[in-house]
Amino acid sequence: MLTIIPVTDRRTEKWFWQVPYVIYQNDPNWYPPLREELQAIFNEKRNPIFRLGGKARRWILLRSGEPVGRIAAFVNPHYIRTYGFPVGGFGFFECIPDQECAHTLLHTAEDWLRTQGMEAVDGPINFGERNRWWGLLIENFSTPTYGVSYNPPYYRELIESAGYQILYHQLSYLRPVNAEFPERLHQMATPFLGNPEYAFVHLKWKELDRFVHAFVEIYRRAWAGRPDQRDLTHEEVYAELKNYRRIIDPELLWFAFRKNQDGTEEPLAFFIMFPDVTPIVQRLGGRLHLLNKLRFLWYLKRIPLRNILAILFGVVPEYRRTGLLPALVIEAARVVVPKNKYDTLEMYWIGDFHSVMQRLTQFYGAKVFRRHVTYRKMLRSDIPFRSQPRVS
Numbered sequence: 001m002l003t004i005i006p007v008t009d010r011r012t013e014k015w016f017w018q019v020p021y022v023i024y025q026n027d028p029n030w031y032p033p034l035r036e037e038l039q040a041i042f043n044e045k046r047n048p049i050f051r052l053g054g055k056a057r058r059w060i061l062l063r064s065g066e067p068v069g070r071i072a073a074f075v076n077p078h079y080i081r082t083y084g085f086p087v088g089g090f091g092f093f094e095c096i097p098d099q100e101c102a103h104t105l106l107h108t109a110e111d112w113l114r115t116q117g118m119e120a121v122d123g124p125i126n127f128g129e130r131n132r133w134w135g136l137l138i139e140n141f142s143t144p145t146y147g148v149s150y151n152p153p154y155y156r157e158l159i160e161s162a163g164y165q166i167l168y169h170q171l172s173y174l175r176p177v178n179a180e181f182p183e184r185l186h187q188m189a190t191p192f193l194g195n196p197e198y199a200f201v202h203l204k205w206k207e208l209d210r211f212v213h214a215f216v217e218i219y220r221r222a223w224a225g226r227p228d229q230r231d232l233t234h235e236e237v238y239a240e241l242k243n244y245r246r247i248i249d250p251e252l253l254w255f256a257f258r259k260n261q262d263g264t265e266e267p268l269a270f271f272i273m274f275p276d277v278t279p280i281v282q283r284l285g286g287r288l289h290l291l292n293k294l295r296f297l298w299y300l301k302r303i304p305l306r307n308i309l310a311i312l313f314g315v316v317p318e319y320r321r322t323g324l325l326p327a328l329v330i331e332a333a334r335v336v337v338p339k340n341k342y343d344t345l346e347m348y349w350i351g352d353f354h355s356v357m358q359r360l361t362q363f364y365g366a367k368v369f370r371r372h373v374t375y376r377k378m379l380r381s382d383i384p385f386r387s388q389p390r391v392s
Contacts, residue, residue: 032286090123102158135372164375173366188323214267
């Protein structure tokens with residue numbers, strides 16, 4: 001007998017976090033995400049989407065009194081603005097290999113989204129930024145990079161059998177850190193390398209104000225006019241840098257500036273990378289209480305983090321079709337590669353709808369090694385499904 005109940009108290013919340021341990025108990029590649037990070041997503045005081053008018057609901061599916069599935073549904077005003085019509089989302093979907101159970105979970109989320117006026121539902125997605133816990137894994141089920149969605153292969157059939165269609169593919173790329181760049185890349189960068197008018201520098205904590213200002217200014221100009229752009233404050237960037245300070249390698253955060261004749265500088269581009277902390281998180285058992293925070297710091301000094309995650313890059317519009325970004329990447333490589341601290345560079349969340357980004361990533365010598373998909377289901381029969389528009 002199936003029973004679906006909303007998450008409303010400590011008992012149901014505990015069940016919500018227990019479900020993955022049921023699903024993955026025999027999966028050697030899975031490790032639990034940090035519960036404190038996931039709990040913050042549903043905390044109205046910690047997730048800013050709630051302050052924008054966002055809503056989230058969660059449910060647990062029980063069979064004979066035992067939890068066998070879970071799901072969350074979201075209404076994100078920022079996400080709705082991106083697409084220009086009422087589209088909600090589902091995420092944190094976990095289910096035993098049973099179609100009836102899966103359909104019960106999905107239909108419950110869909111019914112709630114209809115009551116919120118949604119005309120479509122996307123998933124699995126996150127109630128937050130796209131670079132965390134987004135999409136359904138369909139290719140390469142090896143141990144996942146922390147923050148990248150992981151699931152059993154059978155989820156694809158469960159979701160597609162409920163009427164969901166692929167909205168887009170998300171590609172993850174990998175390249176050796178010490179791989180040679182193509183000669184054409186060096187040719188493109190030549191006008192900027194060695195040119196005293198331009199400076200390529202990595203983050204320095206003593207000059208934090210300079211780099212925070214540069215990040216905000218580049219972000220504002222690079223994303224101007226996009227429907228998914230949001231206001232980014234200096235305070236937010238400061239908070240994020242301080243939050244991740246212990247794991248940040250300053251030599252992985254790079255900025256390009258143009259020097260003006262009056263002595264000022266104009267921020268032009270950034271390339272943000274972080275060390276991959278997966279080998280540490282795997283040892284923490286899904287919790288970040290005080291003892292595990294101390295363990296994290298201890299592991300950070302003793303476990304080599306050999307993989308780099310490319311988090312974000314931005315270039316102001318006037319320099320997009322120039323060799324500025326190649327020059328920034330080459331300068332970063334000149335510092336990072338000789339120290340032999342890292343083996344691989346991972347670039348994830350490259351949408352198949354963005355052909356320019358795919359070509360650019362491949363141009364730097366990276367190859368696809370993992371694939372996710374994001375689905376959409378129309379909640380109104382009179383509105384046709386359309387896949388994600390191509391980005392030029």
